[in-house]
Amino acid sequence: MKKIATLTSGGDAPGMNAAVRAIIRGSKHFGIEVTAVRHGYKGLIDGSFENLQHTDVSGIIQRGGTILKSARSDEFRTEEGRKRAGDQLRKEGVEALIVIGGDGTFRGATLLSEEQGINTIGIPATIDNDLIGTDETIGYDTALNTAMEAIDKIRDTADAHERLFFIEVMGRDAGFIALETGIASGAEMIVLPEYLTSLSEIRESLNKVLKARKRSSLVVIAEGDQTGGAVKISEALKKDFEQYDMKVAILGHVQRGGNPTARDRVLATRLGFEAVQAIDQGKSDVMVGIINNNVTFTPLKDTFGKIKAINNDLVALAKILR
């Protein structure tokens, strides 16, 4: 019987558990033995394997975080560390590894495959949605909804006091969360890393919005924006908007947690099952994704290192409607 291993790595994302569940149960369907690795690449280097059965993954589809735990491993960044990981997998009799994570996880997995000859299959899971080869990554939809609900609450207090809010959302160097939550919450302005937005542009736009006698104004800023983030932007504009009560809200790690949305649970379930099926069919070193509702396989090494295009139509729409 073929034996595979799976792990979650990097930043946790809601829906990782649903993917783990689908891998454990999907493996049984294909007659493949599966072992789970605790604590990502760190656990792999330490040989932290555990066989999980069908019932071990009961009741986890709705839970955020990851039951396998995640970790960052500096040792895995070294060739020596990856050799130790390869040795552990060979000792355990594992033929293929399914990694659930983001771009850093896939960079490491690509090296593991190249150097150690281990077949690695990637499942895209990061709230940032910054991986090429899938329309959406696991966790993105949940993070969007979490951020949107928080911004709705901020809007209530902003309205009550005629406040000007600068709200920073996650996404690292990608603006997907900022763009879609900005649209969904009716933000007066959205600042994205994909475009250089100057302070004078922000000043001018806000002046226009405030002149239109809006009761409150919300500026949604991606954490990786090129102007320097919500704190820097608000400080730089303080003098220009002295008459307003200016506030900064950094949503932070609340965006990583919570129960996954239905969409993330279904996405994770599909991708988990397809990853096992890909191994059963002899595929190697690919990331499983979904594009236009079709399952796709992209060489793992092509999923990172390039900028995933943001939807320019949505950017234009946000500007028209603000």
Ligand code: ATP
């Ligand atoms: P997220 O996008 O949510 O932060 P991620 O998978 O990108 O998730 P990282 O912390 O960047 O998270 O990467 C996870 C782990 O992958 C790292 O702790 C490290 O062990 C390994 N890794 C990252 N980059 C590399 C690299 N260039 N070479 C080897 N291993 C790497």
